Amino acid sequence: MDWFPGAGPLLLTAKLAAITVIGLLIVGTPLAWWLALGVQQNKSRWHGYVRVVVEALVALPLVLPPTVLGFYLLMAMGANGTLGQWWIGLTGEPLAFSFTGLVIASMIYSLPFVVQPLSNAFQSMGRDWMEAAWSLGANRWQTWLRVVVPHCRAGFLTATVLGFAHTLGEFGVVLMVGGNIPDETRVVSIAVYDLVESMSYGAAHKLSLILLGFSFLILILVYGFNRRWSRL
Amino acid sequence: MDWFPGAGPLLLTAKLAAITVIGLLIVGTPLAWWLALGVQQNKSRWHGYVRVVVEALVALPLVLPPTVLGFYLLMAMGANGTLGQWWIGLTGEPLAFSFTGLVIASMIYSLPFVVQPLSNAFQSMGRDWMEAAWSLGANRWQTWLRVVVPHCRAGFLTATVLGFAHTLGEFGVVLMVGGNIPDETRVVSIAVYDLVESMSYGAAHKLSLILLGFSFLILILVYGFNRRWSRL
Amino acid sequence: KNGAGTSSHKQGNHEGLPLRVAVASNFSPTAHKIVTSFEAGTNAKVSISSASSGKLYAQIKQGAPFDVFLSADAIRPDLLVKEGYAVAASNRVYAHGRLVFWVPGVSGNESTCRQLLYSGQLTRVAMANPDVAPYGYATRQTLTALGLKNPVFTLIFGENIGQTFAFIHAGGVAAGFIAASQWQLSNRSGCAWEVGTQYHAPIAQRAVLLNRASNNALARRFLDFLHSSKTQAKIKASGYLLGDQ
Amino acid sequence: MLVCDISLKRDEFELKMAFEHNGAGVVGLFGPSGCGKTSFLRALAGLEPATKGRIVVAGQTWQDDRAGINLPPWKRRLGLVFQEHRLFPHLNVKNNLLFASKVRRLSKAQYSWPEVLELLDLQTLLERKPGQLSGGESGRVAIGRALLSDPDILLFDEPLSGLDAPRRAAILPYLERLHEQTRIPMLYISHQMSEMLRLTDRMLMLSAGNITADGVTLELAYQLDTNLLSILEVELLHWDQQSCIASVQSGADVLRIWSPQRPTSKHFRVLVDARQVVLATQLLEHSSLLNQLACKVEKVIPGDDGLCLLNLVGQGWKLKSQISLLSLQNFGLIVGDKVYAGVKAVILKGN
């Protein structure tokens, strides 16, 4: 915060986005898998319905305005909320206005951007290559690493990019659940927002440009490497 | 606004979301197509670079906080902005604070959610089925309708759902560009936001519930039909 | 380069067109009440657009179709006048905000409530962002005056005073500085300390007539109505101090 | 009518094919794996944008670089059976079959739905999705889809390779008849010489993207199969329906050959397998050999595996015979000796 008003928030944002995306990939991948391929084996009608409901639920956080979603999340995570009380019982710390709370909120809000592309990728891959890998002795884990992941590379890439970018840009939820605490929950999106609100347009432009340039660089690198790799 | 505070905004939101998604599909589909399959024919290195840059640009609006993006869009579309002045010259109407302006802003913000899933779907489809369709006499348009669209159904569905839901929930950009004018640019997300801000929590809960229930219904229907169709 | 004036295609008050009032979020519940009685008296239609004062300011400069601007501060109306977007003569304070320190979970009188600030019992206190919101700015002055410039508790910043209240309401924070108007609207549980005006500079909220409505009689009537003693009484009852001191 | 003179360059592969074909007869493409057969069909179909040259089919110019003509694939009226079938996975079998008739807006008269269904035994599969078909079933659907597209030319890429012998035996005559009835040109890829002999009249032998041989299938096959086949040009004298035996003139001799149908033309060719030619130094009486032709040993080609090949010259014809070295030694045969060649009456292919 000393040499430049955006440094603290930028680092915090990068951390939040990275952790959120990693968390989302960890949570979203099995969910997407189940949505795409899990039900085929178990053909009962009932499973089909459950799947449709889950699919709809995943997209649902999107339709609420971020601030409003944040409000409800805050109610859940607050001292009187179920989640909040459970968390306090567990860790002794409150969940609301903590970095962990921020990560959870971001994850809920960005979940569909990760689950949907992955689910599509898994679905369009089908079982053929997995069967081939199994028949060659690759167990689930090896098949996953050596066949599914490279095969669904585009899906993972899209999931990561959308999840990352959306977490960078999101601030409604983050503001509500995080409370704009410097170095703890003040991410760069809130910082830019504050600058705009307080009419510090010059600093706002500067920070926006840095954010854009930085993101553009990352995206170029990611997409460039992807092209490289897919050409190999 | 008479019988229920949310009726006007709800209708407006549905209209905005529908038009935005349709517009996004119209704009995003060729873009996604070009990203996925356009470059293969023209193998020059240069095209590859352009593609990477465009890919990165599409995701870029995401990383700015919606309000900040809205601020810049407002500056562009406003009375003093280039786009705004050009628009006034063209139509005599201002672009900012109009429904059209809202649609444009929403489209820019939700573009990646439509382009990315489509691009992935096109890419994983490849050219094989198109070649088969061509060899059977289907021209580009027929191939598109009879092969590409059904084949990339999951991609289109995801694009539509993410685009629609995100437009429903987005309010930062919309508030900034639209100006929260009742019956013109006050969409439901802003209405809920207002209610929360002005401490009308009861009404906010009610409107949120309606929004959620309504969206859930739509999503269930969409996913349900999709399952039906894919089983046929 | 008066954007608002030149580009407006709906200049003046034509029949059937509603009067458009831009209201800072924190005043919007009170504004709704005022508008309702104004409409009843004049048979005119008034539409309220609320957002943060900062947003409204930016929008007005970009030609937003607002006739009257009720800001949460004095800075933005003054700027609008200076930059030529608003009618100078109309720029008047319509209310002064009042701060309340509120601890909903604890019962007690004002002084016990105030003592809680020093007790160390509170780990977090919510307030509006001082860089953005006038109430936040006043809160910071208050904290300084109370010798709490570096308090033991963590300050949780709301984007504006509405969000600050939401923090407390949602159970995220146990205490916070909110607007008296909000406290009036809430169920007033727990204890509260009404921060006196001696702790901070007045939170002057100014209203201006915007250029596009300079010839709009209805807009002028609305401003007159706003400053009328009957309305001012209503504003006071909602938790504000009166306008022109 | 098919005229084509095209070239196609890939990184490590170059295709260069020039030939003409006038409607009559099926053209076979034969060559080792990777020699460019599929690439050629794709180039014809307009699926390889890098293709250069000229293609004219049924009087219509599909591609002509000099005239700046290059029809897109869907304007090239062809029925293509892909090597990997490429059924549309989102459509059931029925809609796969009807795809072309829908997009080309064919009237019912233009295609023979029930006939194709029966031929390919598709009736029970109509409601299935391609993912629920066996390999051979999907191949049959692919053939049906191409046949029902009312094409000006048929391009078949190993269409029968996944099918059992009885099904092959059912489909091949249909393709023969189809060709004879409609006279549309047909390019046929297969690795089975028996299919080539049965179905094609002309064969292009490919190697590394080039035509290495181009000619009558029988003759090429004769050259190919390490010279174990010989061809007799014969003229039909008489065909007896009851015994299914045709008497034919070959040079100065009369042969009797078995033919279940009356040969369609007066002049045709008979293929004789050298392994089935029995040699004798005297006329063998009381044997089931219908034909015994006097001839001279023209050449003896001993192999290193106990067998040898003899080239025989008769009066106006040539024949080969493969016998064991032991028999050769028993006979003491040398070049110029007079022998009798005994041939059982088997007709392989008439033209």
Add this chain to the structure above:
Amino acid sequence: MLVCDISLKRDEFELKMAFEHNGAGVVGLFGPSGCGKTSFLRALAGLEPATKGRIVVAGQTWQDDRAGINLPPWKRRLGLVFQEHRLFPHLNVKNNLLFASKVRRLSKAQYSWPEVLELLDLQTLLERKPGQLSGGESGRVAIGRALLSDPDILLFDEPLSGLDAPRRAAILPYLERLHEQTRIPMLYISHQMSEMLRLTDRMLMLSAGNITADGVTLELAYQLDTNLLSILEVELLHWDQQSCIASVQSGADVLRIWSPQRPTSKHFRVLVDARQVVLATQLLEHSSLLNQLACKVEKVIPGDDGLCLLNLVGQGWKLKSQISLLSLQNFGLIVGDKVYAGVKAVILKGN
């Protein structure tokens, strides 16, 4: 060693297969398109979760419903060549080939990389992606991938169907040798009877999901091919290296048959094609027919196409001969007549 007794139900199809096989010899699966060959291989490989029953391979129980055993596919050590090849599109040919050795952590000694590369002629393809291969090339890679996976059993689903004759001719002996060296069981699907005869010792004939016949390939083929093949069980008396002729005892007669290598066992079978058996009412002298065997006409089966089939009984052997009706009439042959059967010396398959 392979024991299997499984069933698999689908909507319109039910597979029921029970058989045992003890290491020696390749088992062929033969049957019409859609009869369940691929489904059976998939069931063995554990790729059909609905499979019920018991599978034991090389002493290891892969599935046993009663014992609650059901190994996942990757624990079943098999080398499967899929009908559609299924090369991994994201890996180049080299990494496709090495896939199994990587995931199974094979040491170099366990697989014969250079040998397989050369056999299948893959050297030039190693850096290619599967999308850049021709049909036959990808088939070769698929075979290579399965061979290099160090399996306990090989499951081949029409592996050679897209390959040209010379390549088939190169690969088949390798598979034969492979089998003989490693003694791992091998299940082989093909629609080409010639491949079956060449490679398999035992054949299961399938129809609609059931085994309709199970036996020695030669004998089944004999029954199958509208009875045009007959088998002689013979005992080796002598093999002459120079003339490549083996003298063998069949019943009371001695036959001379051509065999470029010394037969590996004393007792073996000789396959004779009825179309190559010449009949004579007298001993034919001065002919290249190495064998002329006295026998009796046991049965005359006239066809409706000018040909007829005769069952002949010799002293301890049986043979069939196909001749034209004309020859039959010329001879005036009836059941019980004494004839001489002339056979050129061709050995098709020894065991």
